[in-house]
Amino acid sequence: MRLSKLFTHHPFFIRLFHWEYWSFTTVYGWIYPIFAVLCLRAGGKFFFTAANPTIKHGGFLMEPKQDIYPLIPKQYYPAFFFVPAGTSIEHIQQQVQTYQFKFPLIAKPVIGMQGKAVKKVNSVDELKHYAEVCTVDYMVQELSPYKHEVGVFYHRMPNETIGTVTGIVAKEPMTVVGDGVSTLYQLILEEPRYILQIDALKQMYGKDILQVLPKGKELILAPYGNHARGSKFVDWTHKADAEFIKNIDAVCTQINGFHYGRLDVMYNDWDDLRQGKNxxxxxxxxxxxxxTHMYDPKHSLFFAWKEVIRHWFILYRISKQNHAKGHPYMTLKEAKAMFRSNNLHVTALDAIAPKL
Known part of the structure; x- marks a missing residue:
C-alpha cells in the first residue's frame, strides 16, 4: 500500500481523522454535563420521557415499533405484522399470505438500534433463516417502493399548534460502479467509507464479492439508510422551506402525542415530498x-456539539410543558432499569446480526 493510502484507506486512520466514526461516548462524553444540568433543573429526574407522552420512554430507548406505527395514519407507512420471537415459519408464511405481501420484504427487530439485525429478505427461505436466527421480537414489513431516503427532524411545542423542522439529512447508500475489470471487492476497497464495512459486506456477498461488475453497472451494496451501516449522511437542512415545513407539520400533527423526534422518510421525487405527497x-x-444532519462529513465536531445541545434544550422545553400538563418524568430507578434492559437488548442484537 502506498504511503498516501496508508493514511486515507487504513481503518485506524479513517476513524481517527473522521469524528463521525468515533464512539457515542467519545462524541457525547464532553457535553454530558449539560444534559445533567437539564436533568437537575427537572428535579433530578430524566425529563425526556414527557416529550412524547404516547411513546414508551418518550422514544428515548426501548420503544417498540409495533406500538409506534399505529400512532401514524396508515397511508404514511408500509404495512407490517408483528412476530414474537420463536414463531414458526408456517405461521409467518400464513401471515404473509393474509397480508398479501410480495417479496422482497424487510424484517427488523421491533426495538431497533442503529439498524442492527435489519434484513432485506428476498424469499421464503431467507425469511425462514431470519426466523431461526432472530431471538428477539421482530416485524415483517412491506418494502417501500420509494428509492430515496431522508431524515427529517421535527418538533412542536405542546402549547403551540404549529411545529417546525430543524434538520434534514439525505442518506446516500454505499454504491459502486463497475469498470469491467475490477472485482466488487476491489471496488469496495477504493472507498474509505466502505472499507469500514468490509467484514459485513464479505458476509453479505460471500463468493460473489469476487465478481467483476460490467462497465457502467451501478450496484447498491446495502439497502439500508443507516450511518452505522455505511450510508453517507448529507446535510439538506437548507431545503426546509415554508412549503416543506407546512406539509411535514400537517403530517406530524396527525401523530397522536408526537412532539419531538426524527422521521425517516422514503420518497422518489423531492417536489412530491415537499408538497406532502408520495x-x-x-x-x-x-x-x-x-x-443526524450533523454527521455530514463537511461538519466539524464543534458543529455537532452545537446541534446536539440546541436540540437538548428544545427537548427540555417540550418536556417541561408536557410535564405541566400532568405527564411524568422518569425517576432514577426507572432510568437504571431502562438502561439495563437496553444493554441486554443490544447484546442480543449484536449476537444476531453476524448470523444474518
Whole structure:
C-alpha cells in the first residue's frame, strides 16, 4: 500500500481523522454535563420521557415499533405484522399470505438500534433463516417502493399548534460502479467509507464479492439508510422551506402525542415530498433521536456539539410543558432499569446480526 493510502484507506486512520466514526461516548462524553444540568433543573429526574407522552420512554430507548406505527395514519407507512420471537415459519408464511405481501420484504427487530439485525429478505427461505436466527421480537414489513431516503427532524411545542423542522439529512447508500475489470471487492476497497464495512459486506456477498461488475453497472451494496451501516449522511437542512415545513407539520400533527423526534422518510421525487405527497415514513424516532444532519462529513465536531445541545434544550422545553400538563418524568430507578434492559437488548442484537 502506498504511503498516501496508508493514511486515507487504513481503518485506524479513517476513524481517527473522521469524528463521525468515533464512539457515542467519545462524541457525547464532553457535553454530558449539560444534559445533567437539564436533568437537575427537572428535579433530578430524566425529563425526556414527557416529550412524547404516547411513546414508551418518550422514544428515548426501548420503544417498540409495533406500538409506534399505529400512532401514524396508515397511508404514511408500509404495512407490517408483528412476530414474537420463536414463531414458526408456517405461521409467518400464513401471515404473509393474509397480508398479501410480495417479496422482497424487510424484517427488523421491533426495538431497533442503529439498524442492527435489519434484513432485506428476498424469499421464503431467507425469511425462514431470519426466523431461526432472530431471538428477539421482530416485524415483517412491506418494502417501500420509494428509492430515496431522508431524515427529517421535527418538533412542536405542546402549547403551540404549529411545529417546525430543524434538520434534514439525505442518506446516500454505499454504491459502486463497475469498470469491467475490477472485482466488487476491489471496488469496495477504493472507498474509505466502505472499507469500514468490509467484514459485513464479505458476509453479505460471500463468493460473489469476487465478481467483476460490467462497465457502467451501478450496484447498491446495502439497502439500508443507516450511518452505522455505511450510508453517507448529507446535510439538506437548507431545503426546509415554508412549503416543506407546512406539509411535514400537517403530517406530524396527525401523530397522536408526537412532539419531538426524527422521521425517516422514503420518497422518489423531492417536489412530491415537499408538497406532502408520495412518501413513506419507515421509522419514527422520539426523544433519543440524533440531529443526524450533523454527521455530514463537511461538519466539524464543534458543529455537532452545537446541534446536539440546541436540540437538548428544545427537548427540555417540550418536556417541561408536557410535564405541566400532568405527564411524568422518569425517576432514577426507572432510568437504571431502562438502561439495563437496553444493554441486554443490544447484546442480543449484536449476537444476531453476524448470523444474518
Amino acid at each position: 412518501f413513506h415514513i419507515i421509522e419514527l424516532n422520539g426523544a433519543g433521536s440524533d440531529p
